Amino acid sequence: MAEEVPPPNYNPDTECLFDIEDSDLRLLSDLYKENEQNPYATSLLDNGIRIRDLMKGYPLRFMSPLGVWKDSGTFIANIEFDSCIEVGVFTLNPEDEYSYNDAIFSGLNFTKRINFDSNKRPVIFKEIHEKLVPLIKRIVRKRFLQIEKEEKFHVFKMIKDDAIQLEVSISEDANIEIKPLNAIHSFVIKEHWPHPLIGEDDIPCALIDVNGGYGIFLKSTGQLVSWGIKTMMGQIGFVQTLKEFQRKGYASIIVRKFAKEFASEGINPCAIVAIDDIVSHNFFENNGFKKVGYCHNIYLKLRKNALATDNYEAGEGTSKS
Numbered sequence: 001m002a003e004e005v006p007p008p009n010y011n012p013d014t015e016c017l018f019d020i021e022d023s024d025l026r027l028l029s030d031l032y033k034e035n036e037q038n039p040y041a042t043s044l045l046d047n048g049i050r051i052r053d054l055m056k057g058y059p060l061r062f063m064s065p066l067g068v069w070k071d072s073g074t075f076i077a078n079i080e081f082d083s084c085i086e087v088g089v090f091t092l093n094p095e096d097e098y099s100y101n102d103a104i105f106s107g108l109n110f111t112k113r114i115n116f117d118s119n120k121r122p123v124i125f126k127e128i129h130e131k132l133v134p135l136i137k138r139i140v141r142k143r144f145l146q147i148e149k150e151e152k153f154h155v156f157k158m159i160k161d162d163a164i165q166l167e168v169s170i171s172e173d174a175n176i177e178i179k180p181l182n183a184i185h186s187f188v189i190k191e192h193w194p195h196p197l198i199g200e201d202d203i204p205c206a207l208i209d210v211n212g213g214y215g216i217f218l219k220s221t222g223q224l225v226s227w228g229i230k231t232m233m234g235q236i237g238f239v240q241t242l243k244e245f246q247r248k249g250y251a252s253i254i255v256r257k258f259a260k261e262f263a264s265e266g267i268n269p270c271a272i273v274a275i276d277d278i279v280s281h282n283f284f285e286n287n288g289f290k291k292v293g294y295c296h297n298i299y300l301k302l303r304k305n306a307l308a309t310d311n312y313e314a315g316e317g318t319s320k321s
Contacts, residue, residue: 065107
């Protein structure tokens with residue numbers, strides 16, 4: 001493939017990632033409603049609309065390279081946590097590289113609005129569609145960045161018409177109850193979460209603060225024994241049950257609760273599961289989800305010689321845990 005070049009009339013002093021107005025985010029979400037290639041784009045956008053409406057100034061931004069979102073649905077999501085910077089990249093038809101290649105390359109390669117040069121917080125390209133991964137890696141090379149780690153995931157989805165029919169009930173004589181999580185529960189979740197949280201140690205707390213989650217608690221002691229959190233992408237995440245309480249159906253109650261809630265909002269429930277996590281694959285399939293694709297997390301190395309600053313063009317601060 002020929003070397004990428006800036007688009008015609010590109011001015012390096014002019015930013016090429018443009019904010020998508022809040023009033024347009026709903027239109028963009030509607031473009032993705034039945035898009036099979038990006039089943040969680042709508043959940044991300046709808047969740048973002050809710051967050052931006054309720055928490056003015058929260059560092060979650062939706063941008064479009066060269067303003068092309070109306071034509072190809074191409075947009076960039078950027079969220080700044082205390083411990084990392086997450087970047088999501090979406091386009092309506094990732095199978096057709098000619099429809100998005102130049103716009104995404106120009107937007108991410110030349111932007112000054114995402115702090116790729118931070119020496120404090122790593123940048124993570126979050127849940128990137130597998131067809132976009134080669135382009136993201138070319139951008140990483142062009143910006144003279146390095147990849148620290150890459151993870152591959154299955155994308156699971158349940159049709160909202162099926163999810164809305166789910167039963168979520170607990171017998172009155174059971175010694176458990178389902179309740180919303182609060183930030184204090186993040187310590188238990190981080191202690192028992194089996195996967196590394198590279199650069200994301202504050203994420204469970206931040207997600208509970210912003211998106212919420214559900215837990216199964218013992219009535220007798222109040223102990224939290226099973227849980228799930230709504231991710232920034234608007235998915236079902238961090239689903240886990242303490243070992244001594246597994247095989248009791250607790251996690252299924254959590255997932256059904258989330259799925260029915262998402263469906264009531266007109267969203268197809270989705271979850272992301274590590275490619276080698278066969279137990280979780282079976283769990284979601286047994287609960288009515290189907291594999292619909294793959295995505296990747298790409299973690300970038302910190303710039304060792306970068307200036308010790310995180311004061312970037314965005315000027316909106318970071319989310320607090």
